[in-house]
Amino acid sequence: GSKALTVPDIAARKGKTPLVCLTAYTTPVAKLVDGHCDVVLVGDSVGMVLHGMPSTLGVTLEMMILHGKAVRRGLQSALMIVDMPFGSYEDSPTQAFRNAALVMAETGAGAVKLEGGESVAETIRFLTARGIPVMGHVGLTPQAVNAFGGYRIQGRGEDAERILRDATAVAEAGAFAVVLEKIPEALARLITEQVAIPTIGIGASSACDGQILVVDDMLGLFGAFRPSFVKRYAELGSAADAAIAAYASEVRERRFPALDHVFGDEPRTVSEVAS
Ligand code: KIV
Numbered sequence: 001g002s003k004a005l006t007v008p009d010i011a012a013r014k015g016k017t018p019l020v021c022l023t024a025y026t027t028p029v030a031k032l033v034d035g036h037c038d039v040v041l042v043g044d045s046v047g048m049v050l051h052g053m054p055s056t057l058g059v060t061l062e063m064m065i066l067h068g069k070a071v072r073r074g075l076q077s078a079l080m081i082v083d084m085p086f087g088s089y090e091d092s093p094t095q096a097f098r099n100a101a102l103v104m105a106e107t108g109a110g111a112v113k114l115e116g117g118e119s120v121a122e123t124i125r126f127l128t129a130r131g132i133p134v135m136g137h138v139g140l141t142p143q144a145v146n147a148f149g150g151y152r153i154q155g156r157g158e159d160a161e162r163i164l165r166d167a168t169a170v171a172e173a174g175a176f177a178v179v180l181e182k183i184p185e186a187l188a189r190l191i192t193e194q195v196a197i198p199t200i201g202i203g204a205s206s207a208c209d210g211q212i213l214v215v216d217d218m219l220g221l222f223g224a225f226r227p228s229f230v231k232r233y234a235e236l237g238s239a240a241d242a243a244i245a246a247y248a249s250e251v252r253e254r255r256f257p258a259l260d261h262v263f264g265d266e267p268r269t270v271s272e273v274a275s
């Protein structure tokens, strides 16, 4: 296959053709997205999407490592990034380094992502100086849902200054790219013009240097939440429901298994088997 994309390859795409990014949490989905994407993120959204958690706050380092290993086995060309979960990096730069190094070593990821702006700039500087590439994430940072009081749009009006400062701090600290989540288009365009690293938008308009979506959202597989910025490119949830309903009724009516699915080469009666 083609050579795997590196962190410098991704950073060099600033201002060029849009970076295509999706999440993945399993080997088969990683195989599906690999040929089409520049970046595959093992997001901590895995907690909500695959584990039914009410938010990303309960996601552990062990979960990220387990799903990271699974995704690694399915990728050949895309750059793999793993999210640092809530509580694994905020305490200190040394805590962040210890846990990020574990994630990198165990999963074979090319980089980690962590949420926050000015508050994590020192940590980003510490990690990047020690060989761990970092993707930033500002705007709506879901691990701060309790502080925000919900998943509301960030950076409207006066609040735009804060998000711009956060994005600038992350870029100046050495992050190679930054996710902008759920902010107005004008702010996303301004940040994209002002920072030297690629901006990856989710609910942040096409003014960004790239886009990311949660793969289960865009495939119509995750129904608990329906963010307005998600475009559904397929309705796999409905397709799966119809398939499962058909199976259930065929089993109840003894129409499945039919002749094609039965081992009938050597018919034996129950009495023959029993003797
Ligand atoms: O966890 C995640 O899936 C993410 C992306 C939506 C950016 O952080």
Ligand code: NA
Pocket (backbone or CB within 6 Å): 043, 044, 045, 083
């Ligand atoms: Na995340």
